[in-house]
Amino acid sequence: MTLGMTVSTTKSAKARRPQRYDGADNRRAVLDAALTVFADLGFEAASTRAIAAAAGLEQGHLAYYFPSKAALWQQVVEAFAREGEDLLRAALEGDDLSRPEQTAARVLPGLLRVFARNPRLTRLMLQEFSVHSPRHQWVVDTFGAPVWRLLEPLFAALRAHGRLSGAPPAVAYFNLVGAALITFGNRDLILRLAGCDTGEEATVDAAIAYILGPVLAPAP
Amino acid sequence: MTLGMTVSTTKSAKARRPQRYDGADNRRAVLDAALTVFADLGFEAASTRAIAAAAGLEQGHLAYYFPSKAALWQQVVEAFAREGEDLLRAALEGDDLSRPEQTAARVLPGLLRVFARNPRLTRLMLQEFSVHSPRHQWVVDTFGAPVWRLLEPLFAALRAHGRLSGAPPAVAYFNLVGAALITFGNRDLILRLAGCDTGEEATVDAAIAYILGPVLAPAP
DNA sequence: AATCGAGTTTGTCAATTGACCAAGTCGGGT
DNA sequence: ACCCGACTTGGTCAATTGACAAACTCGATT
Numbered sequence: 001m002t003l004g005m006t007v008s009t010t011k012s013a014k015a016r017r018p019q020r021y022d023g024a025d026n027r028r029a030v031l032d033a034a035l036t037v038f039a040d041l042g043f044e045a046a047s048t049r050a051i052a053a054a055a056g057l058e059q060g061h062l063a064y065y066f067p068s069k070a071a072l073w074q075q076v077v078e079a080f081a082r083e084g085e086d087l088l089r090a091a092l093e094g095d096d097l098s099r100p101e102q103t104a105a106r107v108l109p110g111l112l113r114v115f116a117r118n119p120r121l122t123r124l125m126l127q128e129f130s131v132h133s134p135r136h137q138w139v140v141d142t143f144g145a146p147v148w149r150l151l152e153p154l155f156a157a158l159r160a161h162g163r164l165s166g167a168p169p170a171v172a173y174f175n176l177v178g179a180a181l182i183t184f185g186n187r188d189l190i191l192r193l194a195g196c197d198t199g200e201e202a203t204v205d206a207a208i209a210y211i212l213g214p215v216l217a218p219a220p
Numbered sequence: 221m222t223l224g225m226t227v228s229t230t231k232s233a234k235a236r237r238p239q240r241y242d243g244a245d246n247r248r249a250v251l252d253a254a255l256t257v258f259a260d261l262g263f264e265a266a267s268t269r270a271i272a273a274a275a276g277l278e279q280g281h282l283a284y285y286f287p288s289k290a291a292l293w294q295q296v297v298e299a300f301a302r303e304g305e306d307l308l309r310a311a312l313e314g315d316d317l318s319r320p321e322q323t324a325a326r327v328l329p330g331l332l333r334v335f336a337r338n339p340r341l342t343r344l345m346l347q348e349f350s351v352h353s354p355r356h357q358w359v360v361d362t363f364g365a366p367v368w369r370l371l372e373p374l375f376a377a378l379r380a381h382g383r384l385s386g387a388p389p390a391v392a393y394f395n396l397v398g399a400a401l402i403t404f405g406n407r408d409l410i411l412r413l414a415g416c417d418t419g420e421e422a423t424v425d426a427a428i429a430y431i432l433g434p435v436l437a438p439a440p
Numbered sequence: 441a442a443t444c445g446a447g448t449t450t451g452t453c454a455a456t457t458g459a460c461c462a463a464g465t466c467g468g469g470t
Numbered sequence: 471a472c473c474c475g476a477c478t479t480g481g482t483c484a485a486t487t488g489a490c491a492a493a494c495t496c497g498a499t500t
Contacts, residue, residue: 023477042351044264048458058479060460069458123350129406130346131262140409148413167430168423170414174406175399175430182398183391186349189360193368194390203388210387210395213434243447268488278449280490289488 027065029055034076039120042127043073043135073135080121081143084114088150100157105216107154108176109208115184116204122185129181148173162219172215179211247285249275254296259340262347263293263355293355300341301363304334308370320377325436327374328396329428335404336424342405349401368393375435382439392435399431 033055037046048069049059066072091107115122128139155169164172183190184207187199197203253275257266268289269279286292311327335342348359375389384392403410404427407419417423 026477040352042262042264042353044262045351045353047456049456059458060480061478063459063461064477067459126346126350129402129409130343130350131265132260133262133265140413144409145413152414165430165433167426168416170410170416171403171418171423171427171430173414174403174410174418175427178398178400178402179395180398181402182349183394186394189349189364190390190394193360193365194372194393196388196390198391198394203391206387207391207395210385210391210434213385214430246447267486269486279488280450281448283489283491284447287489 023065026055026057026061030057030062030065030072031076031079034072035080035120035124038073038076039123039127042131043069043133048072070134074138077121077124077139078142080118081125084111085143085147085150087111087114088147092150092154097153097157100154100161101163101216101218103154104158104163104212108212108215112176112180112184112208112211113204115180116199116208119184119187119199122181126181126185158215163215163217165214165219167214176211176215179207183207183211243285246275246277246281250277250282250285250292251296251299254292255300255340255344258293258296259343259347262351263289263353268292290354294358297341297344297359298362300338301345303338304331305363305367305370307331307334308367312370312374317373317377320374320381321383321436321438323374324378324383324432328432328435332396332400332404332428332431333424335400336419336428339404339407339419342401346401346405378435383435383437385434385439387434396431396435399427403427403431 030051034046034051037051037054040046041050048062051072052059052062062069062072066075088107088111091110092103095103097103125139125143128136151173152169155164155173158164158172159166159169167175183198184204187197191197198207250271254266254271257271257274260266261270268282271292272279272282282289282292286295308327308331311330312323315323317323345359345363348356371393372389375384375393378384379386379389379392387395403418404424407417411417418427
């Protein structure tokens, strides 16, 4: 399921049916294969040949769609990561934070569920949190900073209303992010080590409830 | 401070003072420089030339102490990571877990403080949590699994005593690990983004208290 | 002073890698 | 039938990299 293959796709809507060459379809296949390989191996260790092979193409072909490996990586992240930020922006639109705990209860579980649903993307983000790379700054500027700017008022309001156990907003926020990235980005490891499947629906719910506990609960 | 230089080291205790060649000293310098470069760039992106340069030596010289780049990496982790596991093992020795919340309050803050004190090593661990590499299995076998085996009874007992907000022990454990790795492994990022210094003593205390809140607090 | 050997440098090598290009394939419009 | 152009392949290239080895530097031993 990980590598989208050109052949079997049925695009019955439109009349166009090129049996053999379908650029748009192969482009998607490359993006999907690249997400898998990047998530598994990391940017450096993921060779363009391995990505092409996972997509069922030749290495030289990648250059047709993507000017460079770095550009491919960037488009992979953009293609899959917008969801979270858009969801967040829409959910916070026009909220005056007069009842921050209600806002948080409405917004944050959905955000965490985005991570749980996209383990490959979650790993990709985790990688950029663990290495100083030319891509690190880009991720921070493009996603990290905007998301934090979006959520900082919420976390500040939460603390002002006696949540977060009195911790600084940033501490609570990065606690949440770290817990989510590790928990949902390491399903295989956690399953192997502890026999606990963090991809399973019930466990996802339990994990989200646990992560958000100190955020949503009133101070003792 | 990051690169230990051979020259200036004053070893006034012993009589030995080889002005120019000091193998053991340079070996330490390489390990320290390697820790820095590996933590910053990740294993693949960290070239042996960069490591040698950071240690003030030539690339070819590394082979004198370490048979390969992978072996160097492994010795770096071993040299710096034993502290945590040993501390944990000693602290849990002979504990019958009849009062798990007391045990946790005695043991876990110290464990988290090991992460806070060693940001470079923390980043290194974070990297191996985010990539499937030949080193991943080794870290899991050598540190991940033993530590989990050590702590699993404690977390199981905590839950049996009404802590963890009813979450599975593994969820609570990896929540803790993820929060610690991200919080203490990204001091620069968090400082830049949110103006919060997770290397500062007071913030470390606040973060540890926050992370351990659900672990130590009784169920509502 | 001659030798020894741990420590260190310099130069080289094969392998891998990302970028690039010239040629080829194929469906569709003319 | 023919060509056009989107799409795809296979091969090449320069750069980087980890490993390796031969030569060099000294302090210490004899």
